[in-house]
Structure formats: structure tokens, C-alpha cells
Amino acid sequence: MSSKHMIEAKNLTKHFERKIALSSLSFTIKQGELVALIGPSGAGKTTLLNAIARMVPLSSGELLLDGQPLSAYKNGKILAKKIGVIRQQFDLIGPLAVIHNVLAGKLSEWGTVKSLFSLLVPQEKELAIKALERVGLHGKAFEITSTLSGGEQQRVAMARLMVQKPEVILADEPVASLDPARADDILAMLTKIVTEEEQTLITSLHSVEYARKYFTRIISLKNGEIFFDLPTENVTDDLLAELYQLKSGDKV
DSSP: OOOOEEEEEEEEEEEETTEEEEEEEEEEEETTOEEEEEOSTTSSHHHHHHHHTTSSOOSEEEEEETTEEGGGOOOHHHHHHHEEEEETTTTOOTTSBHHHHHHGGGTTTSOHHHHHHHHHSOTTHHHHHHHHHHTTOTTOTTSBGGGSOHHHHHHHHHHHHHHHOOSEEEEESTTTTSOHHHHHHHHHHHHHHHHHTTOEEEEEOSOHHHHHHHOSEEEEEETTEEEEEEEGGGOOHHHHHHHTTOOTTOOO
16 A cells, blocks of 8 residues: 555535534545445535535535645546546436446546547447456446446446546445345455555445455544544444444444
């Protein structure tokens, strides 16, 4: 893992009307880290990811991305090379062929004419097909995306990120809609690819089991604040019980 700081958060605060979604969060994430965000529903996990993705403005505080203020990334093409997002809903266009959804990872680089032409004749086709093969979707390039299973669609979203090649991947509950077997497959594949590409991964999860199995660091949020920030091996059952306010005998 590199010593380079990819994300530096300094006293991040976010208010939604009278609700405090994030309260004075400070942390640093290095290049190559696999970080899981956990915590009760409404703890601020999605808000934090959206703030890092510059989709939600902060009320106060500062976010640095690769040493530069997030506000400095005014060029969408440059920001797309820094940050990619994958969500529970996959963010795919169902009626399009799989290859077009994968090549959407290139839209920030292409001009309007090339993007439109690619809908007729896919541009950089080999790049997309290679990404699909890497996520186990060999031969699926020209199938209609909506006909694929949920697990296959999430793999399409992963292939799109591979084409985009961002330095940081933000995954917001990427396996929440999948059954346990498919969720395991997706997280195993995602963390493997990210590690091979030396990317940084920050993922919000409901499942503590998955956080412990696939991630090297766990940041827990509770009521918009950091409850603990530890290497995975140091996260105890007692800490988790306190985080989720579990009673004796309950499971996370």
C-alpha cells in the first residue's frame, strides 16, 4: 500500500435542514486501502460517500482529493479519473446493450460526437470486451442489459468502472440487493480487481460479516460521527455491540 494520501477529511459537517447528517468528521485514507463504512441506518454513510463524490455540498469542513481541495476539480474529465461510483441500483440503462453501458465509463473522455457515434458503432470495443471478460461476462457484450440477473448487472457496473479507471472507487451498498452467494462473489471480485489495479476502495455496507471478510480497515459511523476507525482485526464484538446497541445474544 502506498503512503500517498488519496482522501483527507477535515472536520466535515453536513446539515439537512435541522438534521445533522455529518458532524466534524476527520480521517485520512491512503492509496490502496480497502475501507468499509458501517453503522446503523441513518448514520451518515451515504451522505459521506456523496460528499466525497462531490454530489452533496458540505456545510463546513474541507475535503482533499490527492492533495488538492475537492472544489479544485472543476473539470469533469479530471474528476472522473480520480473518482468512480458504484451503487446498489447499478445506474445502468436497461434497454441498451451491455457494451454501451460498459463504454459509458469513457463518456467523460469522449466528445459528444464520438459518444453518439458509439451508440451506433461501439468505440474502443476491445477495451469493453476485455473488461467484461475480467468480471466473468464473456459473450454478454451485445445482450440487452435489463435481461441480465442482478448479480450480472452489478458486474456490468464493475466493468464500466474498469473502463473508467478512477483512482478511488466509492461503492454505496453495492450488494444490498443481491442474495448472499452473489454478494460474496461481487465483493470478492471487486476487492481483487481494486487490489490488482492499486486503486482505493471505500464501501458502505450493512453487513459487518462482509466488512470483516473483505476489507482491511473499518470506519464506523453513528449519529453522523465516527464511532471507531480501526484495522479490521482490531474490531471486536463488544465494539460492534455498542455501535449497534445490541443486547446479549443478539447478532450483528
